[in-house]
Amino acid sequence: MKIIKILLEPKKKSIWLALCWTFLILFLSFKAPTLNPKYTFPNEDKVVHFVFYFVFVFLWIRYIIVSEDLNLKKVIVLTIIAILISILVEIGQAFLTINRSAEIQDIIANSLGAISSAILSYRFFKK
Numbered sequence: 001m002k003i004i005k006i007l008l009e010p011k012k013k014s015i016w017l018a019l020c021w022t023f024l025i026l027f028l029s030f031k032a033p034t035l036n037p038k039y040t041f042p043n044e045d046k047v048v049h050f051v052f053y054f055v056f057v058f059l060w061i062r063y064i065i066v067s068e069d070l071n072l073k074k075v076i077v078l079t080i081i082a083i084l085i086s087i088l089v090e091i092g093q094a095f096l097t098i099n100r101s102a103e104i105q106d107i108i109a110n111s112l113g114a115i116s117s118a119i120l121s122y123r124f125f126k127k
Helices: 001-009 015-031 044-067 072-096 104-125
Strands: none
Touching: 015 044, 015 072, 044 072, 044 104, 072 104
16 A cells, blocks of 8 residues: 555656656567467456556656646647557567567557546546
C-alpha cells in the first residue's frame, strides 16, 4: 500500500521516474527477445504493452502536475505523443532490428493503455 501512496503523490523527482520508464520501454522494445517466451495465457504480451504505456502516460501526467497545471489539452498532447512513440518503436522494430517484428496489435494495445491512463489520470488528478 505504501508504494501506491508514493506513486499517487506528485513529487519533485517525478521527472526521473517518467524518464526512466521511457528509457525502459525503449530498451525492452529493441532488446532481443528470449528464444522461446513462455506465456501463461494468450496475448499476454499485449497486456504487457497495455500496462507499459498506461504507466508511461501516468508518470508523465504526474510530472506535468508537479511542474505546471494539468489541463485536457496537455493530456491529449501527451497521449498523442505516447501513441506516436508506440508507432515509431514498431517501425523501428521492423526496419532496425533483425530479431523483432512490427505488429499492429502492439500499437493497438499501447494506444489503449495510453488512452485509458489519460482518461483515468485526468479524472483523478484534475482540480
